[in-house]
Amino acid sequence: MPVPPETARLSFREFVDDDFEAFHAICSDPLVMRFVREGVPWTSEQTQDCIDTARRLVRELGYCRWGVIHKDDERLIGFCGYVPTEGVPEIGWRLAKEYWGCGLATEAAKNVLSFGLTTLQMPRIIATVQKRNHASRRVTEKLGMTFESAFERLGNEVLLYSITPPVC
Numbered sequence: 398m399p400v401p402p403e404t405a406r407l408s409f410r411e412f413v414d415d416d417f418e419a420f421h422a423i424c425s426d427p428l429v430m431r432f433v434r435e436g437v438p439w440t441s442e443q444t445q446d447c448i449d450t451a452r453r454l455v456r457e458l459g460y461c462r463w464g465v466i467h468k469d470d471e472r473l474i475g476f477c478g479y480v481p482t483e484g485v486p487e488i489g490w491r492l493a494k495e496y497w498g499c500g501l502a503t504e505a506a507k508n509v510l511s512f513g514l515t516t517l518q519m520p521r522i523i524a525t526v527q528k529r530n531h532a533s534r535r536v537t538e539k540l541g542m543t544f545e546s547a548f549e550r551l552g553n554e555v556l557l558y559s560i561t562p563p564v565c
């Protein structure tokens with residue numbers, strides 16, 4: 398299956414079994430998980446389920462949450478990719494906190510978005526971000542996504558953004 402191309406600082410690949418430890422360190426970090434769903438760090442079962450789901454989705458739909466590798470130190474530092482939400486690919490990102498504040502989420506997400514719109518020819522991509530998650534809202538804005546609506550999920554106000562391919 399095709400994966401997003403490399404960027405200046407990052408590469409992308411499907412998750413492998415050996416990623417569990419590094420990925421669980423990220424998903425069990427309360428600061429990283431503060432604005433994800435209920436804001437509760439994941440159990441090892443939830444982390445494993447996320448890896449298993451990614452590997453199933455890529456076979457079924459050709460897209461998933463790809464592992465993000467920091468090229469300089471070759472570490473798995475998070476994911477960026479898609480899950481289907483009512484049939485529409487929803488883009489998302491999650492990085493280890495040591496790598497925040499350097500533009501890496503924007504670099505990863507721009508690349509994954511462009512890969513989705515062009516190579517995978519997705520007709521529409523959405524993103525949902527908790528209103529209090531200012532860093533992710535900013536990333537979404539920098540991707541050029543358009544705010545569509547707000548709704549409540551699990552007691553949090555969530556903003557829905559979307560983007561479609563350019564007409565020309």
Ligand SMILES: CC(C)(COP(=O)(O)OP(=O)(O)OC[C@H]1O[C@@H](n2cnc3c(N)ncnc32)[C@H](O)[C@@H]1OP(=O)(O)O)[C@@H](O)C(=O)NCCC(=O)NCCS
Pocket residue numbers: 428429430432433489490491492493496497498499500501502503504525526527530531532533535536
């Ligand atoms: C959200 C996340 C991916 C951002 O990673 P990052 O690599 O630091 O992001 P970037 O450096 O690419 O850009 C973040 C932007 O948000 C801004 N930002 C960061 N924290 C902010 C805050 N508290 N308030 C307002 N803006 C903020 C940055 O200044 C930057 O914008 P700029 O380039 O205009 O200055 C990272 O914080 C993360 O993994 N969080 C946990 C998981 C998560 O919330 N995922 C998203 C679920 S929808």
